[in-house]
Every structure is written in structure tokens, then in C-alpha cells.
Amino acid sequence: MRKTKEIQLVLITALFASCHQPEPQWRAGGRTHIRSDSTAPYTLMAHPNPGAPLLFYAFHPYGLYTAFGYRRMGYYSSALSEEVNIRHNAFKSRIVRGGFGESALSVES
Amino acid sequence: MQRIAIPPRNNWQQAVEQLGFGFHTANSPYWDESAYYSFSLGEIDLIERATTELWELCLEAVQHVIDNRLYTKFAIPTEFIPYLEKTWEEDHPSIYGRFDLCYKDGQVKLLEFNADTPTSLYEAGIVQWFWLRDFDKDKDQFNSIHEKLIAYWSYLQSYLHPGKLHFACVRESLEDLTNTEYLRDCAIQSGLETQLLYIDDIGWDRANKIFVDRQDQPIQNIFKLYPWEWMAGEEFGPNILTDRNLTYWIEPAWKMILSNKAILPTLWELFPDSPWLLPAYFEADRLTDYVRKPILSREGANIDLFRSGSLLQQTDGEYGAEGSIYQQLFTLPDFNGKHPVIGSWIIGQEPAGMGIRESDNLVTDNLSRFIPHLIV
Numbered sequence: 496m497r498k499t500k501e502i503q504l505v506l507i508t509a510l511f512a513s514c515h516q517p518e519p520q521w522r523a524g525g526r527t528h529i530r531s532d533s534t535a536p537y538t539l540m541a542h543p544n545p546g547a548p549l550l551f552y553a554f555h556p557y558g559l560y561t562a563f564g565y566r567r568m569g570y571y572s573s574a575l576s577e578e579v580n581i582r583h584n585a586f587k588s589r590i591v592r593g594g595f596g597e598s599a600l601s602v603e604s
Numbered sequence: 605m606q607r608i609a610i611p612p613r614n615n616w617q618q619a620v621e622q623l624g625f626g627f628h629t630a631n632s633p634y635w636d637e638s639a640y641y642s643f644s645l646g647e648i649d650l651i652e653r654a655t656t657e658l659w660e661l662c663l664e665a666v667q668h669v670i671d672n673r674l675y676t677k678f679a680i681p682t683e684f685i686p687y688l689e690k691t692w693e694e695d696h697p698s699i700y701g702r703f704d705l706c707y708k709d710g711q712v713k714l715l716e717f718n719a720d721t722p723t724s725l726y727e728a729g730i731v732q733w734f735w736l737r738d739f740d741k742d743k744d745q746f747n748s749i750h751e752k753l754i755a756y757w758s759y760l761q762s763y764l765h766p767g768k769l770h771f772a773c774v775r776e777s778l779e780d781l782t783n784t785e786y787l788r789d790c791a792i793q794s795g796l797e798t799q800l801l802y803i804d805d806i807g808w809d810r811a812n813k814i815f816v817d818r819q820d821q822p823i824q825n826i827f828k829l830y831p832w833e834w835m836a837g838e839e840f841g842p843n844i845l846t847d848r849n850l851t852y853w854i855e856p857a858w859k860m861i862l863s864n865k866a867i868l869p870t871l872w873e874l875f876p877d878s879p880w881l882l883p884a885y886f887e888a889d890r891l892t893d894y895v896r897k898p899i900l901s902r903e904g905a906n907i908d909l910f911r912s913g914s915l916l917q918q919t920d921g922e923y924g925a926e927g928s929i930y931q932q933l934f935t936l937p938d939f940n941g942k943h944p945v946i947g948s949w950i951i952g953q954e955p956a957g958m959g960i961r962e963s964d965n966l967v968t969d970n971l972s973r974f975i976p977h978l979i980v
Contacts, residue, residue, distance in 0.1 A: 502730065502750050504624070506789040589811045590820060594840030595830065596804030601777035602721040602829055602902070 605643055605707060607939040607975075612637045613738060625731050627779045635727065636973035637735055641944060641960050642980045648746045651705065654712040654880045655948040655955035658703055661878060662717060665870050666692065666861050677886065678866045679899060679926035681836050687845050688857040696856035697760045699753070699787070699827070700725070700956075704968070705946040708937040713882050714871075715934075715945065716897070719862035720855050721831050723779060724947060724974060725749065726786040728959030732976035743978040747957035749949055753787065756952035757794035765824035765852060768797045770817060773829040775802040784829045791827075803830050808840055814849045815840075827854040831863070833900055865929050866899045884931040893933040898924040904969035909933060919967050935966050943968070944975065 613619055616637055620628050628635035643651075669678070670692060675685055702722035704715045729749030736745050769791055773784040788798050799817060806823065807816040815823040828835070832855075835841050844853070861867060868884040875881060883891065896908040898921075905921025911933060936943035945968045949956045961972040 502733065503793065504730070504786075504789050505792050506624075506785055590807040590809050590816055592807045593804050594808055594843070595772075595806050595835060595838050596774060596802070597838050598831075598834035600774060601780050602723060602774070602831060 605641060605647055605937070607639055607641055607942060607944070609639045610637070610739075613735075619734070619738065620731055623731055623734055624782065624785075625726065626782065632971075632973075634973055635731060636962070636975055637739075639942075639975055640739070641975060641977040643746070643977060645979055647707070648979055650710075651707065651712055651746070651946060651948055651958060652955045654705065654714075655703055655950055657878070658714055658717075658880050659701075659950050659953065659955075661871055661875050661880075662719070662862050662867070665867060665874055666858060668874055669861050669867075669870060670858075674866075674870070677870075677899075677927075678861060678864045679833075680860055680864075683842070683845065684836050684857065684860070688860060691853075691856040692858040695763075696858075697763050697825075697852055697854050698856055698859065699756060699760070699854055699951065701855075701859075701862065701950045703948045703950065705948050706934055706936055707946055708934070712880055713934050714868075714880050715882075715931075716865055717862055717867060718947075720859040721829050721863070722947070722949075723783045723829070724959050724961065725783050725949070727974045728947065728949065728957055729753070730786065732959065732974075735976045736978055739976075740978065743980070745957070745976075745978055749951065749957040750790065752951040752954060752956040753790035754794045757791045757796055759952065761794065761796060764796075765849070767822065767824040768799050770823050770826040771798060771800045771828075772803045772806060772826055775804065780829050784827070787827060803828065806840065808843050812848065813843070813846055815843070815847060815851055822849055823851055824849055825852045825854070831902075832857055832860045833864075836860075864899050865897045865901070866927075868897075868931055869929050882932040882934050884929055886927075886929055888930055891930055891932055894930045895933055896928050896930055898926065898928050900926050904967045904972075907967045909935075909966055917966050919969055936963075936968070945972075 616635075617628065620635055625635065669675070670689055673685075675682070680688065700722065701717060701719040702724070703717050706713045706715055729747065733745060733747055733750070736743060771784050771788045771791075773780040775781075785800065788800060791798050801817050805818050806826075807818070807820065808814075809816050809820070809822075815826075817823055835844070844851075844857075866886070868882075869886050871878075872881050872884045876883075885891065888896070892913055893911045894909075896910070898906050901907070901921060901923035904919055906919060906923045908918040909916040916933075936945055941964060942962050943964070943966055944960045944962045946958050946960055948958045958977070960975045960977055961968055962975045963969060963972040
């Protein structure tokens with residue numbers, strides 16, 4: 496019901512365009528320019544895994560190896576600031592965080 | 605409605621990953637293009653009409669619940685009731701919802717309404733559309749999700765508080781992140797300033813009594829892929845009620861009524877002649893063939909199917925403490941052991957398209973597969 500429409504994805508296509516570089520640059524460990532949000536300038540981001548599919552540019556899983564095996568802690572997103580991506584919780588006395596997000600790991604609905 | 609088996613595209617994993625669709629496979633494929641469902645235009649028209657009318661019935665039902673203060677049936681926390689009513693009376697912004705429908709023997713029946721935190725939006729709006737472009741670009745699909753999301757975000761702009769529209773979801777789920785980023789993508793295209801943060805990164809400024817983002821900037825408007833019943837029960841829940849910014853939370857709190865399965869007997873009580881509704885009750889003894897559903901449950905958990913009083917099928921889970929409802933059994937159609945449920949999207953006030961999830965049993969759970977569709 497929309498045959499004539501052209502779909503654009505600004506977040507995904509921005510990522511895709513920035514990641515779609517010649518192969519030698521990937522091998523050389525080239526860097527990727529990624530925008531953190533719609534109002535922010537593009538920022539430099541180290542290429543995480545040369546040859547990985549696009550998904551891993553957009554959402555990098557991260558986690559910890561424990562005595563019980565690997566435990567995924569979450570996903571980095573190129574849309575988030577580095578401060579958030581490294582899960583830095585700089586406590587400021589006036590501001591508290593973590594008051595939402597306790598109930599489950601996914602809404603799955 | 606027919607189920608047609610086909611060979612998947614040779615490079616289907618790469619094709620969907622290039623769209624940013626990263627959760628196509630868990631232990632087995634979630635995105636499954638080894639088949640598609642075909643519909644006639646008449647069938648699509650019926651599903652579209654059902655969606656339109658169900659939305660109208662739902663809005664009437666919300667007003668009924670508020671007018672008659674039926675909140676205990678919905679296990680809505682007492683302290684949230686004035687706020688819920690305020691969001692309804694002031695018509696706080698809302699963007700979407702997904703009706704789960706059973707289409708069988710020419711009938712469309714509402715199974716439930718995911719009104720607060722529906723997912724599978726990206727698969728329905730984008731992934732299956734690009735599948736169709738590869739499979740048969742001359743065919744059409746019941747799918748204007750992308751256009752309607754952009755258009756409705758654009759419409760909502762003048763109703764939002766000045767400032768950014770934040771988007772929040774849990775950090776542990778790629779599926780949730782993808783759905784949220786897709787909605788944000790459409791908001792950006794509508795001209796909105798946006799910012800993403802994880803739900804646990806939302807801050808509370810104790811001095812100013814406002815919510816803030818990671819940069820300590822006030823949150824004025826926020827789309828959250830996180831259910832109201834969870835928010836209300838968590839540490840920051842009460843802060844919503846004292847927030848000096850009166851932040852717009854999308855979906856708004858009145859969706860607590862519609863996303864609750866207690867809406868099903870409420871709808872039936874109000875509209876017993878509706879062709880889209882199944883008989884549903886709060887009492888167990890009104891039906892012999894029925895489905896017991898907790899009023900608050902997710903992904904097909906804790907569902908019991910009974911036929912002639914005997915247990916036909918059940919699923920595990922940890923829901924049900926708040927009570928259950930009983931809905932007439934109307935089993936999903938059977939395509940050689942494959943059982944599809946139609947997720948019909950309402951965006952703004954209009955039907956916008958559909959996605960089909962298919963299960964090997966009668967309850968659509970978190971092992972279901974997403975199957976594309978087309979119109980013949």
C-alpha cells in the first residue's frame with residue numbers, strides 16, 4: 496500500500512555510508528565517523544572489528560568473562576555518547592541515576 | 605490468506621543485516637523468509653477496518669474505565685490514578701500500538717492489544733518491505749508504517765514541550781534498541797531534535813525535581829520502550845508524579861489501561877455485538893472453551909488454553925499475581941502446524957500495516973518467527 500514510496504533511514508544509512516569504505520581501509524584498521532545524535536556533529540569512532548557485518552558498527556555487544564562463562568552486559572550504540580557507552584556513572588550529588596531499568600532485560604512484546 | 609513456501613534469498617542474512625536488523629536469528633531464525641503469507645485485497649481491507657474500529661472501541665473503553673473508576677480490575681497503583689487521568693484529559697502525545705489479531709474463516713478477532721511497548725515494528729515496517737522489493741517488486745504489502753511514523757511525529761511536534769525528544773530503552777536487548785532507534789530515525793526525519801539514552805541512565809535531579817539525561821539536561825519529552833507497570837513500581841516511579849517539568853512520557857500513562865488484558869472483558873461488556881471481539885470475562889465459570897491470560901503478562905507467558913474444561917496447552921512464566929481474565933478460545937489458523945498471528949499497527953489514529961508472527965503451537969511466544977506477507 497505504498498509502492499511508490501522511497502524509504503530512507505537516516506541513522507542506519509549514515510552508519511552504512513560511513514562504514515562502506517574500500518576494503519583496504521578496513522584491513523588497515525580505518526576509523527569510522529559516526530554521529531552521536533541528530534543535533535551532534537559526527538565524531539570519530541574506532542572501527543571495532545574489521546570485516547564484521549554492519550550490525551556491529553551500530554550495536555556492539557559487550558560483556559564480561561566470569562567463572563561461569565561469558566555474560567553479556569549490554570550493547571554499545573554509536574548513537575550514544577562515549578560516556579554512556581563505557582557505562583561511566585559519574586555521580587553528581589544532586590543527580591541520581593538507576594531509578595528505572597530494574598525490572599527486566601527486554602520488554603519483549 | 606495462504607502460506608506459500610519459498611526458498612530464502614541466498615544472502616538473506618547479509619540482506620537484512622545491511623538494514624541494521626541484527627536480531628534475525630537466535631537459536632533458530634526469528635526472521636523467516638522460507639515462506640510468506642499472501643492476502644487478497646479484500647482480506648486486507650477487512651483487517652484494516654477491524655483495526656480502525658477496534659481503536660475507536662478502545663478509546664471509548666478507556667473513557668468508560670475512567671468514568672467508572674475501574675482501576676482495581678486493572679491493578680493500577682492508586683497513587684498513579686490522578687496522573688493517568690491527567691494524561692487522558694490533556695491528551696498527552698501517543699504514537700503507536702499493535703493489535704494482535706486472529707484471522708480465520710473470514711473472521712478477524714482481537715486476541716490482545718499491545719498498546720504501551722509493542723515491538724517488531726522494524727521488521728514490519730522495513731525488513732519485510734525490502735524483502736518484497738527483492739522477491740516481487742510489483743506486488744504490494746499492507747505497510748505504510750514508515751510514512752505514517754514520520755508523518756505522525758511531524759504532527760506531534762507542536763504538541764510536545766520545547767526541547768529535544770529523548771528516546772530510552774533497556775541496554776541489554778538489541779531488539780529493543782533497534783525498535784527504539786527506528787522510531788528515533790523516523791522522528792529525526794520529521795524534523796525533531798532527538799537523543800538516545802538507556803533507561804537506567806535517566807537521572808533525577810533532586811534539587812530541581814526534574815528528570816535529566818546523561819548530560820544533566822532536562823528531559824522534557826521522552827519516548828520510552830519500557831512498560832508503565834514496571835516504571836510505576838520502580839524507584840523513580842513516584843518521581844513522575846512530582847516532576848516539575850511535567851515531562852511528556854510516550855506512550856502516555858493512560859495506555860496502562862489498554863495494554864492491560866483487563867481491557868478484553870471490559871470491551872466485551874461494552875460492545876458484545878462487535879464482530880471483532882471475543883467473549884471475555886473476569887470470572888472463570890462463564891466459558892467452557894477459553895484462554896486464561898494474566899492481566900499483566902508478556903510474550904505469551906503464563907497462558908492456559910482450556911477446551912471443554914480440560915487443559916489443552918499452557919506456557920510457563922512468572923506473571924499472574926495481579927489476576928487473570930478468561931477469553932473465548934479462538935485458536936489460531938493451522939497451516940501444517942504453523943500458527944500465524946497478525947500484528948496490526950495503529951500509528952497516530954490510523955491503521956498502518958501489519959506483521960505476522962508464526963508459532964509451532966497455539967500460543968505465540970518468544971520463539972515465534974516473523975514471516976513476511978504480500979497482497980496478491
